[in-house]
Amino acid sequence: MRFIELTITVMLKKDIYFEDSGYIIGKNINKSMLLDKDLKEVHPKKEYKNYVFNSFYPIERDKFYKKNRLYIFKIRGLSDEFMKKIDRCLSNVKSDDFNVISISKKSMDKRHIKELYTQTPLIITVDNNPWLQTNGDLELFKSRLEDNLEKKYKSFFNEDIDVKGKFIKSIEFKNRKPMHFNYKGIKLLANKVSIQVQDNEEAQKLAFLARAVGIGEKNSAIGAGFCK
CATH class of the missing domain: 3.30.70.1900 (Alpha-Beta Plaits)
Incomplete structure (x- = not known):
């Protein structure tokens, strides 16, 4: 058992309040899925999508992520094929919120968790x-x-x-x-x-x-x- 983790580096086009960041990242992932015919069909279905992401990092003390600064966030998923497509789609998505600078990928094997x-x-x-x-x-x-x-x-x-x-x-x-x-x-x-x-x-x-x-x-x- 293993999962795939993508680390996405972005430059923000505007200030983003930390409580809005989850919706904004999710919205852009969904938008990118429209660039792939298979993911486009998955997006509207009411079923488990089998991926998750975190928020922008580093955290800002005033709770606002800043325009023209670089941040990273991670996406994890179980399907290697799905994550390959997300990688490709995010690299090409046109976003009003950020520019994708780079994406790195690694696989994480199952290990004992306490x-x-x-x-x-x-x-x-x-x-x-x-x-x-x-x-x-x-x-x-x-x-x-x-x-x-x-x-x-x-x-x-x-x-x-x-x-x-x-x-x-x-x-x-x-x-x-x-x-x-x-x-x-x-x-x-x-x-x-x-x-x-x-x-x-x-x-x-x-x-x-x-x-x-x-x-x-x-x-x-x-x-x-x-x-x-």
Whole structure:
């Protein structure tokens, strides 16, 4: 098992507020997909896209990424063919937000994982509402995380996996107040967490998957749930 990681270097054409960065990067990835006939068909489908990205780096202290400065962001995905096409499409996309300067690629093999840390906040919804720490059911939160990863695993590998109670050893929230992404005029609430992963085969498969395609929801839309 392995995933592909692209590191994209860009020069911004305008200042971008950090809470808008996920939507802007996702929008440009989607735009680039229109340059490939196969990806153009994948883009509008309501299914797991099996990739995730993080935000611009380095982080700016005033929370604004600056026009005419260089930044990097990463995209990860499971399909080598899909990532080759994303690489080619991003190299040729015409963006109002940034110019792509360079793209590098590497493959990441499966290895033992003790801990996952969400570099970008993760999103979990319950009945179309965001799960919040205040009065939130922690067991429900953990169950939704596991269910989400199980579905992604089955979607890509076409085989079932049962990790109920086998995946999360412990979980620690890294934010006291909800974090959020700006997305199409609304705020999507999210949390940063550190997850201690159990030491069994099923848990390790899902931990690998979480690194490859993200944990929680909106991974390919706004880069939520990108794991270190």
